[in-house]
Every structure is written in structure tokens, then in C-alpha cells.
Amino acid sequence: MSDLSAIPVPVPADAGSSLEVLREALCSVHPDLCPLFSIEFADSVLMVSRAQLHATAAKLKELGFERFGFVTAVDFGDDFELVYRLQSTRFGVGMSLKTEVPRDEPAIETITDLWPAANWHEREVYDLMGIEFIGHPDLRRILLPDDWVGHPLRKDYHDDDVIPRPDYI
Amino acid sequence: MTSTLIGLLFGLLAGLAIALAALFGVWWERKVSGRIQLRFGPQQAGPAGLFQTLADTVKLVLKEDVTPAAADRTIFKWAPLLVFTPVALSLLAVPFATGFAPLDTGVGMLLFLAVPSVSVLGVLLGGWASANTYGTLGGMRGAAQMVSYEVPRTLSVLSLVVVAGSMRPTIVMGAWRWWWLPLFAAGFLIYLISSIAEMNRGPFDLPEAESELVAGYFADYTGIRWAIFMMSEYGAMLAASTFGAAVFLGGTNGLPGALGVIVLLLKAVAITTVVIWVKWTFPRFRQDQLMAFAWKVLTPLALLQLLVAGIVAIWL
Amino acid sequence: MTIEIESRRSVTDEAGRGVDELVVNIGPSHPSTHGVCRVIAHLDGEVVVKAEPVIGYLHRGIEKMAENRTYLQVVPLTDRLDYVGSMYANWAYCRAVERLADIRVPERAEYIRVIVCELQRIASHMMGVGASGADTGAFTAFVYAFDIRERIVELFELLCGARLTYNYVRPGGVSADLPDGWIEACRAVVRAAPARLRELDDLFFGNYIAAGRMRGIGVLSAEDAVAWGATGPVARGSGVPFDLRKDDPYSVYPRLDFDVPVGESGDAFDRGRVKLFESIESCRIIEQALDQIEAGPVKASGLPRLIRPRPGDAYDHIESARGSLGVYLVSDGSPRPYRMKVRSPAFCNLQLLGRLAVGHTVSDLVVILGSLDPVFGEVDR
Numbered sequence: 001m002s003d004l005s006a007i008p009v010p011v012p013a014d015a016g017s018s019l020e021v022l023r024e025a026l027c028s029v030h031p032d033l034c035p036l037f038s039i040e041f042a043d044s045v046l047m048v049s050r051a052q053l054h055a056t057a058a059k060l061k062e063l064g065f066e067r068f069g070f071v072t073a074v075d076f077g078d079d080f081e082l083v084y085r086l087q088s089t090r091f092g093v094g095m096s097l098k099t100e101v102p103r104d105e106p107a108i109e110t111i112t113d114l115w116p117a118a119n120w121h122e123r124e125v126y127d128l129m130g131i132e133f134i135g136h137p138d139l140r141r142i143l144l145p146d147d148w149v150g151h152p153l154r155k156d157y158h159d160d161d162v163i164p165r166p167d168y169i
Numbered sequence: 170m171t172s173t174l175i176g177l178l179f180g181l182l183a184g185l186a187i188a189l190a191a192l193f194g195v196w197w198e199r200k201v202s203g204r205i206q207l208r209f210g211p212q213q214a215g216p217a218g219l220f221q222t223l224a225d226t227v228k229l230v231l232k233e234d235v236t237p238a239a240a241d242r243t244i245f246k247w248a249p250l251l252v253f254t255p256v257a258l259s260l261l262a263v264p265f266a267t268g269f270a271p272l273d274t275g276v277g278m279l280l281f282l283a284v285p286s287v288s289v290l291g292v293l294l295g296g297w298a299s300a301n302t303y304g305t306l307g308g309m310r311g312a313a314q315m316v317s318y319e320v321p322r323t324l325s326v327l328s329l330v331v332v333a334g335s336m337r338p339t340i341v342m343g344a345w346r347w348w349w350l351p352l353f354a355a356g357f358l359i360y361l362i363s364s365i366a367e368m369n370r371g372p373f374d375l376p377e378a379e380s381e382l383v384a385g386y387f388a389d390y391t392g393i394r395w396a397i398f399m400m401s402e403y404g405a406m407l408a409a410s411t412f413g414a415a416v417f418l419g420g421t422n423g424l425p426g427a428l429g430v431i432v433l434l435l436k437a438v439a440i441t442t443v444v445i446w447v448k449w450t451f452p453r454f455r456q457d458q459l460m461a462f463a464w465k466v467l468t469p470l471a472l473l474q475l476l477v478a479g480i481v482a483i484w485l
Numbered sequence: 486m487t488i489e490i491e492s493r494r495s496v497t498d499e500a501g502r503g504v505d506e507l508v509v510n511i512g513p514s515h516p517s518t519h520g521v522c523r524v525i526a527h528l529d530g531e532v533v534v535k536a537e538p539v540i541g542y543l544h545r546g547i548e549k550m551a552e553n554r555t556y557l558q559v560v561p562l563t564d565r566l567d568y569v570g571s572m573y574a575n576w577a578y579c580r581a582v583e584r585l586a587d588i589r590v591p592e593r594a595e596y597i598r599v600i601v602c603e604l605q606r607i608a609s610h611m612m613g614v615g616a617s618g619a620d621t622g623a624f625t626a627f628v629y630a631f632d633i634r635e636r637i638v639e640l641f642e643l644l645c646g647a648r649l650t651y652n653y654v655r656p657g658g659v660s661a662d663l664p665d666g667w668i669e670a671c672r673a674v675v676r677a678a679p680a681r682l683r684e685l686d687d688l689f690f691g692n693y694i695a696a697g698r699m700r701g702i703g704v705l706s707a708e709d710a711v712a713w714g715a716t717g718p719v720a721r722g723s724g725v726p727f728d729l730r731k732d733d734p735y736s737v738y739p740r741l742d743f744d745v746p747v748g749e750s751g752d753a754f755d756r757g758r759v760k761l762f763e764s765i766e767s768c769r770i771i772e773q774a775l776d777q778i779e780a781g782p783v784k785a786s787g788l789p790r791l792i793r794p795r796p797g798d799a800y801d802h803i804e805s806a807r808g809s810l811g812v813y814l815v816s817d818g819s820p821r822p823y824r825m826k827v828r829s830p831a832f833c834n835l836q837l838l839g840r841l842a843v844g845h846t847v848s849d850l851v852v853i854l855g856s857l858d859p860v861f862g863e864v865d866r
Contacts, residue, residue: 041584041799067727068714070833072826074798074815083813085800085828092733096800117714120836128548143541143865153549153824164553206628372694374622375848450688452695453622455848456531 019044022091030059044095053099054109057084060097061114064090068115071122073129075155079103080131084111107132128153179271183257187404194403194441195222201442202449232392239300248298249390249397252291256404259284263412264338267421267429277338278330281412282323285367285405289315292369292376295390295398310456311376315367317463322363324471325356328478329416332485338412342420349417352481356474357417359467361440364409366463368402371448375456410440506534509847513542519616519854520861524838526850533850536842538835543865551825556582556656556792559822563812564650566827567863569612572598572605572641573805574863575654578825580735580801581812582656586794593781594658595737600671600774601644601653602803603767607678608637609806610760613718613858617757618689620855621698626689633681636674643667656792657785668775675771682765690758699754703841703853706751713840714833717808718759719857723751729804736803741773753856760806760858791820800828807831807858829863 019039027034033056038045048056069085084097101108110133112118122133123142130151133139141148150157196211196219203210211218236245261272262281270277289312296308330336332352333344366373390398414420414436421429454462506527513523521542527535547566551559563578564571576598583590590598611634618626638648644667645653645660653660689695710720720727728745730738746762748755794816802811808830815824834857841857842850 040797043584043800066711069802069809069811070813070826070828072813072824074824083798083826085811085813087733087809089727089732094733094800094802096798115714116712117833117836120832141541143544145541152546202625206625207632208628372622449625451623451692452618452626452689452698454694455698455846457846458694458697 018091018093022088022093022095025063025091029063033059044093045098046095047098050099050101050108053082053084053097054111054114057086057097057111057114060086060095064088065095068117068121069094071111071118071125073101073125073131073153075129075153077103077155080106080129082108082125082131101131106130107134109134110136112136127151130154179261180257183260183271186260187253187257187400187407190407191400191403192222192226194406195225195399197438197441198445201445205446205449226396229392229396234393235391237300240298241300244294245298246394248291248295249394249401250291251294252288253397253401253404255285255287255291256401256408260404260408262338263408264342264415264420265411265430265433266427267343267423267425268339270338273337273339276336278326278336278341278416281338281408282319282326285408286316286319288401288405307376311369314369314373314376314456314459314463317460318363318366318373318467321359321463321467321471322367324468324475325353325359325363326416328356328471328475329353331475331478331482334482338415342415343423345416345419345422347419349419352477353417353474355470356478357413359471359474360413360417361443363463363467364405364413365444365447366459368405368409370402370406371444372451372453373459374448375453375459406441406444407437410437410444413437413440505529511847511850513539519859522835522854522859522861522864524850524854526842526847528847531846533842533845533847536839536850538838540832540835540861540864543861545866547866548825548827551822553821555820556586556794556822559825560655561650561652563827564652565862566829566866567609567805567807567810567831567860568650569860570605570609570806571649571651572601572654573803573810575651576602577801577803577805577810577827578812579654579656580803581799581814582792582794584801585797585799585814585816586656586792588657588785588788588792590658590785591782592737593662593778594783594785596774596778597659597663597783598654599737599741600771600778601641601659603770603774604637604640604671606767606806607764608634610718610764611637613760613806613855614685614689614757616858617699617753617852617855618695620851621695623689623692623695626685626695629681629685629688633678633685636678640667640671640674643670655784657788658783662783668778671771672775675768675775678768679765682761682768686758686761690754690761696754698849698852699757699856700752701750702753702845702849703856704750704752705837705841709837709840710751713837715808715837716830716833717804717806718756718763719808719834719837721746722748722756722759722856724749729802729809733802735801737774737777740777741770743767743770743773753852756856756858763806793818793820798824802828805830807860807863808834810863827863827866829866831857831859831861831863835859835864 022044023037026037033046036047065086065088067087069087071082071084074081074083080101080103082099082101085094086097087094108131110122112122120142122136123139125131126133126139127141127143128151140146200210211221214221214224236242259281262270262277264270274280292311292315293308296305329341333341335341365371369377411433414433418436421433424432506529509526509528511524511526513521523539525537525539526533547562551562559578560575563574567574611630615627615630618630641651642648643664645651705723707723707725710723710725716727724747726745726747731745743766746759746766748759796816796818798813798815800811800813802809810830811828813826814822817823838854838857841853
């Protein structure tokens, strides 16, 4: 039996220049997104508003971010920050697409129409954080039992079984 | 009266033979499979682990006898015996020594092939008695498989009958010549593969391995009841190996008495080792592939073998 | 291993004819080595029309627990994520911490990390291939694969004392240097492994029955692989040559010369073979790393006992045996992470089960699940 084909992929010189290449490309194609783009911790971040998220995601997918990493949420008290991680083979970098969702109205449009991979990730965010994804084909709990009450990853989640760790450091 | 007593005696002996065959068979299987898998197999119980099966049997006897609540009790109790008894009967037709078989009838070959078919009922009923839809389906699949593989097995043995000119097993064994080896090589392979499939063993054990995911036809049997299923499997292995050695490989080669028996049993052990080897090397067939193999590959080849045998018989 | 027939539903197909659909629950515990996964399969006769994996049986709240532990105390938690590949689970987390806290890892530590990660990759693939063997009934292939894995696990025991969950890769380096004689022992294992791997390939994948069980089963197209976020051998089996070690290189991989095996047909057979050939390539990587490694410190100098990164967030990922495993950390300046998110490749790949199983039988469903190679510690967290 023969060996499978091995395709060596050209390696970019160093991460810094790939990020600059990405910034150039983004600013030339979508100049409106340019001020929202930043490079932090040697990684690219794009911060947009909730209403713009779906459109921006579509633009990024066209630009070359064909691969979906994950979506997650961080509880910052007044609002939740949603982080979408995308990966591009063309630029050889990943990008964090961020948006904010207010705590009293935690809902946002789904992106499963752009990347079917987002299906279970959005379900997980709904399950553990309580953020509703409008238009999701099958939004229900995934990790916790269907009859669970509450969203555990929220900072204000209270459960009689959870013992808070003493702050002795 | 005496014939009844002799019949009872032979029946008892057949049961004992199967028990011994199972004892030896399980030990041998565990040793051979262990060595194939780069390990030793049983070592602690007795010299070279010989008493391991005995220890396991004692454990099985001591287990609680559980019958599923929703199962049909009568059928549940009798299904294992329905699998065991035909195998024991078929053992009676095997020629163990030159000119001797416990039940040496003029239709011995047919007896050996046809009687174990009744085990199929036991498999079906065992699955039915599990009170479990998928268990019943597993039983039906097992039955379909066993029935399908009867055809190539019977045809391959039939080609021997045609050349030997008789259906009495002792005569067929006596009529063996060295050129039967190349002539019936294909037939022997077909017989071996079909026998493995008949026993629901080796690459053909999907109905019982599906019990890994789905309750198979004997998953609800515990302790001694399960042991009876296992004994019938090993008994069938003994019967098939010894019969195959006797008629396809020359059997006792005309040697008298005990010497002949030893030669025959050595050949039977060789065949058993090959059967064990096959099981532990190959993955298992999927149900549809299994049936296709029986009907589209083995049966035409067996028919071809029969044709060749017929031509040789006429020519002789 | 319980099978419960939940209901017999009468549905109608497109032509309006009544079709009896059997809903079968393949229970969370099964004798296959895949872990706790429940699959609800809708069958039309023998054929699966819908298969839905139900997960969450191993959910322990690791991400929530991480919020209450210091950055160093989180490392043993990451061990238990992908427990078949603790070394690289540790490494993905440590990379995220190092990116966040701006820690430079010494070169010897990087080489050690690459060596243990590649050894872990071989061990994990042997688990995956062995499990495929056990599913299809080739128990000897299972034992042969585990024999290779045993040599590697013995090496790990010499290295850090543990056989399964190592807690070895720490933020800033590794916990302790290689013991005397370890490099020679490792070299011996890695020299013998390729021949044994090829033997395993011959024994299992070269077998006519195994090919019949795995070829054409669970075919994943390249477009689907990208759209559904599949990474690792699942994506590479479909012809998508995405490997983070080449596409987004990290650590000392740019200095090492290796190929990335890619399949063609995207069926379970190709996925399995990709795993096997990746293991052979890993042996090459390890030998080069063993040649290139030099003396030096194995922990970053001046590292505080309590790591306090500045506020912000960072993501880093590595190529694990299952795909791209990443950790996203949010820091608020305190010694504990504010939020830890693990991007687990097995979770992403498992979504595909429903799509891949349609049109196959229940026996094929198990083979497909095996070829996706999920580890539920990682899927459920």
C-alpha cells in the first residue's frame, strides 16, 4: 500500500509581518473596519457592535477567514463580551472578532448560516451563559441536562452544591 | 432395552466429550490468542494455566440464575439446550478411529451436516426470549447467517461423497488418497470458512458481537446457561475440526486403534488452531457483506468444486 | 450498554407512504473504548436516517473551576481535558498563559515540549487506531497498537512519574529536566516504532475485511470539513491539508523537517491511515528534536511563584492529535484567570456524527464514531 500524499505548506516568515499583511488587506478592502482593528498580545482583534456582527463576519469570511474556531462569552457584569475566533489559511493567522451584548437583553443573531460549525458552540454559550442566538436551528442545552435551571458560567450563578474556594492567597 | 441403554451411554459420552472439548478448546484458544497478541495467556491456574477453564466453570456454576422479568421463562430455559443437543448428536457421526464412529450409519455424512441445523432454532428462540426487540433481530440475523452458510458447507462435503461413492463417514475416510488434497483444496477451504460461520465465530460473529452495542441473542444468559452456549460453540468446533480432518485431510490414514485416533486428533487440533488464528487476526464482517460472501462467493465455488468432483468420479 | 427502544414512530416519506421509524438509544456507557457518548439513532429498518449525539455526561465544569484557581493550579485541570493526550492539553494552556503574561520559554524547554507532545501524539493515535480495531473486531490490532503505546507511556513514567495525567508542561517551561538516560531510552523507542507501525498498518488496514468495514463509510467532503470546523486527522482524511504545525507554526517546529499525511476519500479508512502515518512522521520529528536539543534551563528565569498577567485576553492553539486545540484566557490582573475557554477539536468534530452516519447501518455508526476519535473529557469539559 502506498503512502498518502504529503503536501508541504509554505511557512510564513514570522507572525508580526503576517498581521501587518492582514491589516493592509482589511484596510484596503473594508476601510470602515480599519479603526476597529487592533493587534494585542501578538494577535489580531476586531471589535464591532452587536448589530454589525453578522455583516462583519460575512465580510471576514469573504476576505479569507474560511475556518471557524469557536464562539464564547465572558461575563463582565454589565454586559457579556462575545468572542468569535476565526482562522485564515490565506493569511496564516487567526482573528478574534468581539462584540458586546447587554446583560438585560442577551441576544444576538446567529452565524450558523455562514459557518455550520457554529451550531454546537452557540448551543454551549446558550447553555452555560444564557445568551440567545436568534435564528439558530436548534437552540437547546447541550452539556447540562435539559431541566437545569440557571447558567453556570455567569459570575452571579448560585448553586447550593458549589463551595466557593477560600481566598487565602 | 440394551439399545436404549447404549444410546443413553453414547449420549452421555457425547456430552462429556463436548465438556472436555470445551475445557481444552477454551484453554487452547486463550493460549494461542495470547501468544498472537504478544502475551502469555493463562498461567496461574495449574501447569501452564490448564485448569483455568475449570476454575471459570466453577465460578459460572456459582453464579446467580437470573431470568429477565419480561422474558418467556420456558423458552428462555430450553433455548440453550436446543443449541447444545444437536451439536452433541452431530458428534456421534464423526469417525474417530479407523472403521469406527459412535453412530456409523449409511447416511452419516448427511447426519453430520443436517442435525446441527436444529441449533438455528435455539439461536432464534434465545434471541426471542430476551424480551428485547434488538435481541430478537440479532437472533434472526444469526439464524439467517447460519442457514446461508449451510449451503456451501453441504456442497463441499457432497463433492467428497461423490468421489468416495458412499455416505458412510468411515468409508469416506478409508477411501482417502493423497491426490484428494489438491483436488479438494478449494472444498476444504470452503468447508472451513462455512464451519466458522456456522459457529458464529471469528470474522462472522456480528450477531453476537453486536451484543457489544446492542443486546445480542445471548446477552441475557448468565452463569451455567451461558456456559451451555459456549460449550456448544466449542463442541461444534471440535466436531467440525475432527470431521474436516477425517474426511478432507485423511483422518487416521488407515492406522489402527489408538494410534489412528491420536493422528486424527492432532490434525483436528491443527485445524482448531487455524480457526483460532483466523478469529484473532481478522476484523468482523458486516451483516450484508457476510451474506454476500456466502451466496456470491462461496456457493458458486462450492458448485464448481462439485462439478470437478463429479468429473473425477466419472473418470475414475 | 443498555438499548432502549424508545418509540416506534410512524412517519411518512416524501411520497406520502408510511414509514415505521425505530428510535434506538445507544446508551452512554458502552464497551467500546470511546467514553460516555449517547447517540439517539432513528432507524428505518437497518438504515440510520438521523443520528444525534447527546453529550454532557462528563461535564465537570472545568472552565468554571479554572476561575477559582491560580494559573499554575489550572494545569492539572487541563490534564483531565483530553486525558489521552495530557501533554499537549497542558501545552496549549501554557502557551496561552505565556502569551498573556509575556513569558519567554527557554529553548531546551521548547524542544522537550515538542518531544513529549509528539510522543503523546503517537500514543493518542494508537488509542484511536486501536479503538477502531476493537470496534471492528480486530482485537489483535488493538493489542498491537497498545503495545506501542505502552512503550511510550513507560517513557513518560520515567520522565514525570505518571502514566496518564502528567502535569508536566508548566507555564514557563516544564516541571523538571529529562532524567539521565531518558534520551537514549526515547531514541530506542522511536527507532523501533516505525517498523511496528507499518506492521500494524499491514495487519489492520491491509486487511480485506477491515477495508470493507471502513472504506466508503462516513465520507466527509473537503468543503464540509472546512465549513463544519473539522480539524486534525478528520479534516486531513478528507484531503484538507490543514495542520497548525505548518500553517500557523509555533515553538521550534519551523526548524524540524516533516511531512503532513493527507487522505483522499474522507472515509473512515483514510482517517485511520492518516493517524497511522502521522505517527510515523512524529517519530521523524522526535529523532530530529533529540539530535537538536542542547543543554540549558528548562524553566523561564525570574518567573514569579504567582503569575499575574496584565489585564487583557489571549488565545493560543497547538496541533493536538485530534485537531487544533486552543485555550482562550481572559485576565483581570489577578493571579486567577477571569475566564478560561477551551476550544476542543473533539467537540467540533463530533458535530459531524449526525451528518456522516445518515444512510449507514448501526454497525457503521460505531465505526464512524471511532474514526472521529472523540475523547469525552475534552468534548464535555
